[in-house]
Amino acid sequence: MEKLANRAVKAIWEMFPEEDVQNSQLEDGDHIYVYRAVGYSHHGIYVGRKDELQYVIHFGKDIPSCAKCGHKENHEVKLVITCLDCFCYERNRPLSTSLYRYRYGAGRLSLPGTCTTLKPKPSKEVVRVAYKLLEEGFGDYDLLFNNCEDFATYCKTGTARSSQATFVANSAALVGGATLAPLSMWFYFSKKKKEKRRG
Numbered sequence: 001m002e003k004l005a006n007r008a009v010k011a012i013w014e015m016f017p018e019e020d021v022q023n024s025q026l027e028d029g030d031h032i033y034v035y036r037a038v039g040y041s042h043h044g045i046y047v048g049r050k051d052e053l054q055y056v057i058h059f060g061k062d063i064p065s066c067a068k069c070g071h072k073e074n075h076e077v078k079l080v081i082t083c084l085d086c087f088c089y090e091r092n093r094p095l096s097t098s099l100y101r102y103r104y105g106a107g108r109l110s111l112p113g114t115c116t117t118l119k120p121k122p123s124k125e126v127v128r129v130a131y132k133l134l135e136e137g138f139g140d141y142d143l144l145f146n147n148c149e150d151f152a153t154y155c156k157t158g159t160a161r162s163s164q165a166t167f168v169a170n171s172a173a174l175v176g177g178a179t180l181a182p183l184s185m186w187f188y189f190s191k192k193k194k195e196k197r198r199g
Contacts, residue, residue, distance in 0.1 A: 029123030031102035041113040043148040045130040056087040059148040077141035113164040118157040
């Protein structure tokens with residue numbers, strides 16, 4: 001029975017391939033992500049190499065001060081620029097070794113937090129927007145309405161979209177049925193309203 005379950009899980013994962021990348025394969029403007037302990041993925045925009053270090057702009061919190069990139073520990077969630085190691089850091093866990101590139105122009109059938117059907121902007125424009133938002137801000141962090149995936153997709157396309165958050169809301173509606181359906185609708189239209197305001 002266990003072998004059958006493992007085969008089923010493997011088959012599902014093969015239906016939704018992820019693009020894992022080595023540090024050396026990263027290109028300026030890439031939307032990258034790593035998995036966290038609780039099963040969600042953390043996203044950022046790779047903005048290039050400087051003085052032998054690779055840098056990422058992302059929402060960060062409680063990342064320790066880093067002698068390599070000069071990041072100072074912060075205790076509130078905000079946009080930061082850090083080295084790749086700081087981006088991959090998660091408290092009380094070994095450094096994540098698996099790094100993935102988010103796919104754009106993908107099909108509709110996909111794992112949440114890995115890709116989108118949206119088309120990306122040119123790389124230079126993506127990096128320019130990421131630096132602009134680092135300076136001006138991207139609003140207060142919100143797990144459902146303004147998270148790291150929203151930030152990265154906005155830099156890449158001009159539309160903030162988090163398939164992870166949408167998946168959570170839709171799952172809650174399915175599980176809760178009629179009780180949670182209004183909450184799911186509120187979530188959907190709030191996201192649409194926010195997209196229009198940014199557009």
